[in-house]
Amino acid sequence: MHKILKYCKSKPIYIILAVLLQFFTLFFLVSYFSQKFFIVYYILIIFSLCVCMHIINRDSDSSSKLLWVLLIMSFPIFGGVVYLLLGNRKIPKALMIKDRQAYSDYKKYALQNIEILSDLHEDDYVLDKMTSMAWTNGYFPVYDNCLLTYFPSGEEQYKA
Incomplete structure (x- = not known):
């Protein structure tokens, strides 16, 4: 019984309760004001849908697109505004130039023997798909x- 009381008085419990209280308060306020100010509510929903269409059509990696669209669709009222504040961060041009230079330098030294890839195709279909994906997407030679x-363990590796 003493351990349970000590656990209930710990900081993580208070933090979890505070976060849940904030979440329920936010949910209550959004639902209350969405009934009172339904025009503003629908404008924000339409705005979030337009932001999602912009995100889907922009030229970037699909993982960041998926993350932003899921965030906006999960919280349609605030999602579009959060994207406007945080989502349009661009990679600095100097960093992109250095990254492309390093990639082209690596590509010069990563050589793939085509015969190895054709031999894998005959043996195992799944292995062939994995190796061709590794070569075409990242120039990882096989x-x-x-x-x-x-x-299976570090002790066995150390013995060997």
């Missing part, structure tokens, strides 16, 4: 006649 030993 080598033949490599020896690999799996060690």
Whole structure:
């Protein structure tokens, strides 16, 4: 019984309760004001849908698009506004130039023997798809006649 009381008085419990209280207060206020100010509510919903269409049509990676669209659709009233505040961050041009230069330098040294890829196609279809994806998306070459030993624990690796 003493441990339960000590656990109930701990900081994580107070933090969880405070976050839940804020969440329910926000939910109550949004639902209350959406009934009172339904025109503003629908304008914000339409605005969030327009922001989602903009995100889907922009030229960027699909993972960030999916994350922003899920966030906006989960919280349609505030999602569009949050995207306007935080979502249009661009990578600095100097960093993009350095990244492209490093990528082209790596591409010069990563050489793939095409015969190895064609031999894999004959043996295993799934392995062929994985290796061709690794080569086409990241220039990760696949080598033949490599020896690999799996060690389930560090102690076994140390012994070897």
